[in-house]
Amino acid sequence: MITHIVLFKLKDGSPESVERTVQVLKNMEGKIDELRSIEVGTDILHSERSYHIALVTKFDSMDDLNAYQVHPEHKKVIAHMAEVREASVSVDYES
Template sequence: MNKIRLPVVLILLFIGCVSTATKAAEGTQVKHIVLCWLKESGNPAHRHKIIETSRSFRKIPRVLKVSAGEVIPSDREIVDDSFDVAIMLTFANTDDMNAYLEHPLHKDAVQKVLLPLVRKIVVYDYTEVVF
């Protein structure tokens, strides 16, 4: 009888661990933050063009959320307000983010909008734990 119970207990423990890992993964997301410094710093038309182009990223499969906006000027020493536009995208995982990076709509926006208008781009990717 004990020989039968041990495999059953091990299987149940394994299922519990997989279930817990899945629940933990459901509580995380991947954030992709892009900071842009314009060639013509402060140009409102160029800022607007980048923000409007970012809206189209919502059409790319596996993109959960897109937001973009202009820098908030700050006198606080800890705040870097030297950039012009920030874009933030949310994905379920890094595979989804990588698919977005290879999507033709993203590549087209980079070539036709970002590269002509932007002198510097800095990207921050991180795994967000959602509470």
């Protein structure tokens, strides 16, 4: 199993902007066969070093993660994030 985690800091951290982006991310659920699970959480601490959104996804293999990266539904998310993201960091690991 491969776990893929991405943290997003948005240009606009308003609750409305964060919720809109959460919905864009959650919209992938059930639309990408390779995506085994998806969890989207929002920051509750709101510290200076906090990111706004955490995305945790799981895949059976690296091949499935690679297929997800180029899937049309994921490309829609990439386009949205290019508009709203200030910064992001990620980690991928075997779980």
